[in-house]
Amino acid sequence: MGYGTEKLMEEKVFKDPVHRYVHVRDRVIWDLVGTKEFQRLRRIKQLGTTYLTFHGAEHSRFSHSLGVYEIIRRIIDDVFKGRPEWNEEERLVSLCAGLLHDLGHGPFSHSFEKVFDLDHEEFTQKIILGDTEVNAVLMKVGADFPKKVAEVIAKTYSNKQVVSLISSQIDADRMDYLQRDAYYTGVSYGHFDMERILRVMRPREDQVVIKQSGMHAVEDYIMSRYQMYWQVYFHPVSRSAEVILTKILHRAKHLHEKYYSFKQHPIHFYSLFEDETTLEDYLKLDESIILYYFQMWQEEEDSILSDLCRRFMNRNLFQYVEFDPAKEYKKMAELSLLFKKAGIDPDYYLVVDSSSDLPYDFYRPGEEEERLPIQLLMKNNEIRELSRESAIVDAISGKRRTDHKLYFPADFLSDYTSKKNVKKQIQALLDR
Amino acid sequence: MGYGTEKLMEEKVFKDPVHRYVHVRDRVIWDLVGTKEFQRLRRIKQLGTTYLTFHGAEHSRFSHSLGVYEIIRRIIDDVFKGRPEWNEEERLVSLCAGLLHDLGHGPFSHSFEKVFDLDHEEFTQKIILGDTEVNAVLMKVGADFPKKVAEVIAKTYSNKQVVSLISSQIDADRMDYLQRDAYYTGVSYGHFDMERILRVMRPREDQVVIKQSGMHAVEDYIMSRYQMYWQVYFHPVSRSAEVILTKILHRAKHLHEKYYSFKQHPIHFYSLFEDETTLEDYLKLDESIILYYFQMWQEEEDSILSDLCRRFMNRNLFQYVEFDPAKEYKKMAELSLLFKKAGIDPDYYLVVDSSSDLPYDFYRPGEEEERLPIQLLMKNNEIRELSRESAIVDAISGKRRTDHKLYFPADFLSDYTSKKNVKKQIQALLDR
């Protein structure tokens, strides 16, 4: 018996609040969970700065990764197993890809990726294929096994059924995070009948389809997703924290480039600043490291860096107003000038942030691959795209919703010990 | 209208997964939540190392503190308000004490307190009474207000009703943490009918009593507590992580005393090592700081320190066997010798850990104050101690349960590249 088919003497379980139990019988999965690269995910929050808005959202990517694995396991072991369209040899690669799909996430990914032009998916690939404990485990299954797992995550794997389990508009990733994030934030959105959806999934040629009888559960899932995006993921207060975080990174980079002498040298950031991050450097990053620097930088002489770090650590965030970039660019220019006059650097303290989401989309040729539509398997065995059957999904299909906000430090503006008149002008402009 | 009675223009709410919403209408409470000392609780996990066993238990003391506040608020506003035995002037001091009762907790409190002989309650007092943002807010209510809040937490406050809301065998603290810890770990223990308990609480002279009709809900609560202690809080795997954590601290202190030259100097630990921790030093500590050091120390030359840190960071924990210190002291001595022979320092790698709990106790003169019994208010207005009415509580009342385990690194012992025979001897002794 090869390593790839080796079973644990006794099934292991992880107690999970969302799925009750995560079940592990494969030696490979157990060993992957034990690697240091996977354990590192415990130190990276699933929802970045969201815990500053929803205090319960302190859960990590570790929990989510186990959850994705468990959902795929249930689909395969409870639903796909034994069906002629399903090739049981794809089971292990699917499970591994599900477990490892977020492995390359760094601390506060969203902001870091934006500022340092990183791509967590690229790092996931590197961790799987590079000189890591994860790679060592996967290699024991077979010399080409790491590559297969990496391909599934990169969506280039030949068997599209496997790809769509992990990356589609209704995949194990989304089904886990919607429920998990709802659970930890405590919001009442995020409920849908996953057990039903799993039971009506069917492998078909190049994808996974949903039996028509489960359409309403899918509608519910899409509505959950919509609500979670706008009520939780794009919550303006979390975005405020993210704006500050982004500006801290910008400022630190800027200071580094200007040869500013840090009291606490940004050693862990050097390679990020220089745009030559190695895998080894990257794996050292986690949120405790970042928070360590932010805490230390509260004492830096540079008043912008120290102020922003104090804001982030003590949750003294920016306020916001609605903002329409298309119409209000003149106002923005005016505000920028006034900020300068008031002695508040607009590059760091006057920030437009935009969020945008497409709740569901049918296929449009030439667009990004992930937008493969959800296909229903009708009673007559025909395949029909979801929005053609569901009035509700049709109503929101393809409709991108975008929200822009302008962030600024209200406390600075209401401090009238200096520049009172300018600040009043600014406030008047913002209140309008 | 004074600051102490000032209400927010509009009630604020925190979305909370356990209590659905935490409601804040008092300006004082809102301002306290915004202080940096209170925000620091976000960086201290409620259950220390438990997340290494129950991956969902990543919640912080911040959430718990809000929860305790909310429970007290509900008792006072929904049940006590208007009753002649209740003095509404005690409301604010009760709410503040509930919110702030855990303020002095440091990172991984249990281990830190043991190794460095700290007392988080002492630090809670210092933060409330010292030069802090929290103190500044409380002082605005009145010059003696910080002292009153501190006294409630120290259980020396004159009004024992208020004290017993926060520190008794059925207080807001316990009711929050049992439910919260159950929610985040996902275990099915920890459920009891809190709404019922709150509704039957009554202020009486020097304490809070429970109407007889709520006895069964209280029984359920005590059983929840019992199960949570043994299934979650004393879980042997979490204790393994704590053993390692404790040994890291011991080793670092030892190395410091021996003038070991750290690559990463333990600046944040100096005052702990020297036993002269100031409030300022203490407030700088949080779990991201500690994890930063542990991560860095993985690279230290000292093999014990670096090994223990790697174990902690990557969850490569010690194994354990049952152990009876009273009967097996000889075996322990023998094992200690063999460990030395095998080149494994028993001071760090052979550790007895004991857990002990008293699920409920009636009053015994001369014992610690916290053990005030739960009193039932009978239909005839008589007061009776719980265990005299409840057969189930009587059955477990006053019965201390203790558990001892012996922890050791199984991987070292199974590494036969050296000292194979000694290691086999050790294993034989441990297996017995």
Place this chain on the structure above:
Amino acid sequence: MGYGTEKLMEEKVFKDPVHRYVHVRDRVIWDLVGTKEFQRLRRIKQLGTTYLTFHGAEHSRFSHSLGVYEIIRRIIDDVFKGRPEWNEEERLVSLCAGLLHDLGHGPFSHSFEKVFDLDHEEFTQKIILGDTEVNAVLMKVGADFPKKVAEVIAKTYSNKQVVSLISSQIDADRMDYLQRDAYYTGVSYGHFDMERILRVMRPREDQVVIKQSGMHAVEDYIMSRYQMYWQVYFHPVSRSAEVILTKILHRAKHLHEKYYSFKQHPIHFYSLFEDETTLEDYLKLDESIILYYFQMWQEEEDSILSDLCRRFMNRNLFQYVEFDPAKEYKKMAELSLLFKKAGIDPDYYLVVDSSSDLPYDFYRPGEEEERLPIQLLMKNNEIRELSRESAIVDAISGKRRTDHKLYFPADFLSDYTSKKNVKKQIQALLDR
């Protein structure tokens, strides 16, 4: 102190699975619950025949009525109380109207109303205003009090705030039944954040409005409603049971008109058959009475009546196919003929049933009053109709969805002991 303001010595509670507890402090409410007309609601299922599809749905209108009362109580006592726009004198009439709004429902209302041209709202009025225990209790509050309660339920009451608590597109009635029916059926639809919605309700001139900040909770509620209608209330299997029930009533009436000699005389039905149902007759009807007759009628000589009763009692229901009355009327005529040829009376065994729902609608002049739109109270104190703010609600607003099905006894058609050829023809037509 008058009876209308009399409070119980001690608050009473009903344990309720949906709202945890229903709280009663008003003597009037307690006395109303104790009347025989209200207790009768225990013998009338909330969801009629739905329990034959969702076996958990065995709950009665009694539970629902308590739930509606409790929601109104929470709105008034926790949210409206003390607001200048709210007149506390409307409290009792609102609570009574909420509690009693379904009092006039009879057994399996939907079918009975259709067959015997009854109107449960009319009977609610009669019970409140007639010679009943309920009326006696209400009269103790004041001579005009029963009339006020009746007017609220009839939507003619002068204070439209009160009316809209009970009858609007987001009223206590709907909020209770969506959650309650979801709870008892076990479906995952029906979840929305009611606590949030209650907290953002505001009394305004002639209606109750929703603060803008609660819009997403309202969206969720509307989606719940949509899903509950199509997944539960209009489930084709429940409709099959209702088709049979309706046909039993039709047949019994027909036989009565033809002077058929029943073994079990339909005494309780006489006044229904004769279209002269008195209040006293009506109050004697409940589901145990009806089921008694159906059980007895299984033994009647009339083969149609006994067959239909056996089907209903033993859940041997009709099958169905999709059917478009507009296009398939010719097929219907053809089927009808063939049924006759096969010796199966199409009047009882070939039935079209249609369901139709409008998930939400904005106001259209001249339409039925209940369709008052949901109004949002914007931050600037403006009032805006929901669908103008919510893209999702706009998408489904005013879009009526209708579903037609054709029901028939598949077992009769597959019984080839007679008329094999005709039956095959029928099956072919139905399969198409």
Place this chain on the structure above:
Amino acid sequence: MGYGTEKLMEEKVFKDPVHRYVHVRDRVIWDLVGTKEFQRLRRIKQLGTTYLTFHGAEHSRFSHSLGVYEIIRRIIDDVFKGRPEWNEEERLVSLCAGLLHDLGHGPFSHSFEKVFDLDHEEFTQKIILGDTEVNAVLMKVGADFPKKVAEVIAKTYSNKQVVSLISSQIDADRMDYLQRDAYYTGVSYGHFDMERILRVMRPREDQVVIKQSGMHAVEDYIMSRYQMYWQVYFHPVSRSAEVILTKILHRAKHLHEKYYSFKQHPIHFYSLFEDETTLEDYLKLDESIILYYFQMWQEEEDSILSDLCRRFMNRNLFQYVEFDPAKEYKKMAELSLLFKKAGIDPDYYLVVDSSSDLPYDFYRPGEEEERLPIQLLMKNNEIRELSRESAIVDAISGKRRTDHKLYFPADFLSDYTSKKNVKKQIQALLDR
């Protein structure tokens, strides 16, 4: 392929609020559910009169029976399957016995069995073995199959593993009803980690044992059971309703024996009164039939019968006081005399009711078979009785708790229009 192994083309599911879904793949199970004897269970409430105390408890034995089936199915298909100690040929008989174990229950079983000396288990046997649709389905599996199913339910089946799945101190029956009754009443007791318990069940020789690692979940289950008995099943208000119900039956029988001329003849009761109930008679009884009579009997001339029926229908129940039969027999005699003096028949209006429960017991030779202890499978493969390992279970093991109450009509006693003095004497005696 025989009928016994025939699978449905596609798995059928019942939506169940407790177990989410009940899964059916065996044709036999599907056919059994469709029989009229099984459908009859829809018309018999699981908890008899409890709905008059906990209004949510309106669920039927139909739901519970499906639940027991589903639990057994999960144990067998998910845990036992493939284990050498388990014989897969026992699967079908186990499933059928689980589904049918309550088939012989009549309406308000408890009272009916007591008054008419019936035994529902005997009727379960008769339905399975007699001329019924259930028997016809079972016979299709094999000529001896009905007998096997009946033996499992009678606990005489040779394979004690199968028996203990359905009848032991931790069987599928109890696990379903504790959870289901908690769900429908809405109480917070009744929660335990069933998924965990199922996963640690193991077939062993003559019984089913529990792996030691699941001990705490079993403790929790036993505590749930204890609380459900005393908080729900023995609730004094439900017992009041049962006292009245019992007295109605006694009175009707008495009147029948005295040749009283009923307006509504008790046709369905004749064979019960005469103690010669046939299977056919019995199967005609359900709660709608009984409630029909009770409703009609409200109009009988006999004032006791009509009064008791009105009380039951309109929930105008008896009040109660604590009562100790051993010590207070003299008081009882005195009360009985005074009741007669007051013109209130003590045979119907002065009733002692006793409830008694043994929460858990270890084995005592010579006692009833059902009390087989719960056995733990220790790590060393030893078997140990639960109370020897669990301190909590030991504390309540073998301790019978009994409660006596004296029931009487308080409204009669406070009606001073006649016999005022005697009634005051009675009240004084009862208040004492």
